[in-house]
Amino acid sequence: MPKIRININNIEIVTTDDKNILQAALENNIEIPHLCFDERLEAYGGCGMCVVELEGMPKLVRACATPVKNGMVIQTNTERTAATRKTALKLLVSDHRGDCRPPCMMACPAHTDVQGYAGLIANGQYKEAVKLIKEDLPIPASIGRVCPHPCETECRRNAVEKPVSIAALKAFAADYDLFDDREETYMPEMQPKTGKKVAIIGAGPAGLSAAYFLSKDGHNVEVFESMDKPGGMMRYGIPQYRLPKHVIDAEVKLIENMGVKFNYNMRLGEDITLTYLEKHYDASFVAIGAWESSAMRCDGENAEGVIGGIDFLRQVTQNEPIKLGEKVLVVGGGNTAMDVARTCVRLGVKEVRVVYRRT
Numbered sequence: 001m002p003k004i005r006i007n008i009n010n011i012e013i014v015t016t017d018d019k020n021i022l023q024a025a026l027e028n029n030i031e032i033p034h035l036c037f038d039e040r041l042e043a044y045g046g047c048g049m050c051v052v053e054l055e056g057m058p059k060l061v062r063a064c065a066t067p068v069k070n071g072m073v074i075q076t077n078t079e080r081t082a083a084t085r086k087t088a089l090k091l092l093v094s095d096h097r098g099d100c101r102p103p104c105m106m107a108c109p110a111h112t113d114v115q116g117y118a119g120l121i122a123n124g125q126y127k128e129a130v131k132l133i134k135e136d137l138p139i140p141a142s143i144g145r146v147c148p149h150p151c152e153t154e155c156r157r158n159a160v161e162k163p164v165s166i167a168a169l170k171a172f173a174a175d176y177d178l179f180d181d182r183e184e185t186y187m188p189e190m191q192p193k194t195g196k197k198v199a200i201i202g203a204g205p206a207g208l209s210a211a212y213f214l215s216k217d218g219h220n221v222e223v224f225e226s227m228d229k230p231g232g233m234m235r236y237g238i239p240q241y242r243l244p245k246h247v248i249d250a251e252v253k254l255i256e257n258m259g260v261k262f263n264y265n266m267r268l269g270e271d272i273t274l275t276y277l278e279k280h281y282d283a284s285f286v287a288i289g290a291w292e293s294s295a296m297r298c299d300g301e302n303a304e305g306v307i308g309g310i311d312f313l314r315q316v317t318q319n320e321p322i323k324l325g326e327k328v329l330v331v332g333g334g335n336t337a338m339d340v341a342r343t344c345v346r347l348g349v350k351e352v353r354v355v356y357r358r359t
Contacts, residue, residue, distance in 0.1 A: 004070035009077065015068055022050050022063035025076065032076050033085055035092075037064040040159050048088035052076045060084055103154035104166060110136045114151055114166055121169050129173040130186045137170075138212035139205065139251045141178055142234055144171025145243050148335070178250045185254060191218035199224065199277045201268050202287035204232020208255060210285045215258045222281075223260060226267040232289050236314040237336070239343050296331065309336040316343055326350045333358060 001016035008021075008030050015024040020043060025032050035047040043064040050063040055073035060080060075081070104114040113132055120129035133140045144167050155163035177186050196219045200207045203225035215221045229235060231248040256262060266272050268288065277284045293308020295301065305323075307315075309332065315322055328344045330337050333356035344352045 004068060006068050006070070006072040006074065008074045017068060017070070019068050020064055021052060021054075021061070021066050021068055021072075021074060024068050025063065025074075030076065032063050034064060038159070047092065049085050051081050051084050051088075053078050053081060103156065104151040104164075107150040107154040109150070112136045112170075117173065118164060118166065118169055121173055126173050126176045127183065127186055130177040131188075133170060133173065134186070134188060134212075138209050138255070139248075140170045141174035141247050141251055142231075142243060143205070144168065144174060145247070146234070146238055174251075175247075178247075178254075187254070187257065188212075188216050190216060190258065193220070194218040196220065196282045197222070197280070199281040199284045200287060201272075201277075201284065202226075202232060202289055203230035203252070203262060203264075204287060204289045205234060206287035206289070207232070207285070208252065210287060211260045212255050212258065214285075215255070215260050221260045223262045224266040224268070224272055225262065225264050226288075228264050230262060230264075233291070233310075236317050237310055237339075239313065239316070239339050239346075241342070241346070242339070293336075309340045312340055313343065316347070322347075324349050328352050330354045332356060 001018050003014055004017050005012060005014055006021075006024060007013075008025055008028070011028070011030070013024065013028045013030075015027065019027075022032055022034060022037055022043075023039070032050050032052065034050040037043060037050065048062065051060040052063045052066075053075040054061050054066070055075075063074075063076075102115050105111055108114060113135070117129040117132045120126070120132060130140065137143060147167050147170075149167040151166045152163040155166065157163050194217070198210075198214050198219050198221050200210050200214075200221060200223045203211075203223050207223055207225075208230065211221045211223055223230075225232075227236065229245075229249075230252045231245070234243060235245060235248055252262070268274075268286070274284075291310065291314075293310040300306065305325075307322075309330075312322070313336070324344060324347060326349065328341075328349050328351070330341045330344070330352065333354065337354060337356075341352050341354050
């Protein structure tokens, strides 16, 4: 690499033109405050702490994201840099969790303590891991199997090799708790009874989660479900090969053991009314889910032989008769489309073709 000369704090140093200002300074024992810089990652100056003054530039520049050039004159400790760093630090600590919580935890929709339970599992403390997970997520065996795991996309191990298999770890710990006969299944500590009654409409993921936490807090909880079994779209919208139904049943059984009462084949507006709920319960939580397939809004979508993906998966789960023929065309490329395509193959369709508007 070509050698160049730059001046930092009135000290002339020799470096190469493949460096940024921060690297050149640190290599010459000139300290510039910084928090987010790592040589293995692409620099973008997110923390704003490494600002410096550059001769000929009216604005401060971020040292980690500014390449060196021959003849640069740089000042790292001035009134402007000190004031700007102070402001940046105030902004960082104003949302302290955003910088002190790991990216995997921040990416998790439930904000589960990923590092915590991964560490417990690594130490063989599976029960403790389940206890920690269930502080935020009461059905980890089911969710661990089907979650799209955005936590793994943000996992810092990506910068080294590949992400930790966070979702699989969650499912492993939950399975150990549910299906290992050597120990009792984890049951949360129940708070004293409050005397309050809560009705929950729907026994899908949201309804089950609400039932778990409300019961744990001492309320009397009753769930009303329109289908004949619990789980909602986990049961009727996700195929057996991805989420075995006995896993859902085992997790629901734990919630039943907490004292939650389940009523099946009870449809809101037909078998039970809002007026009844208002009269007999202190609070109600409506968690009816999203059961309708998205419309394509094009001609022919209501033609014979055309069926929505969610409707198809539900019919398969309920063993309803479906005429597929030898060729199936799946329109879409999301999770439901992939479940439909793979289910068709398992049902013996000779040719399954997926068409998708994106690349």
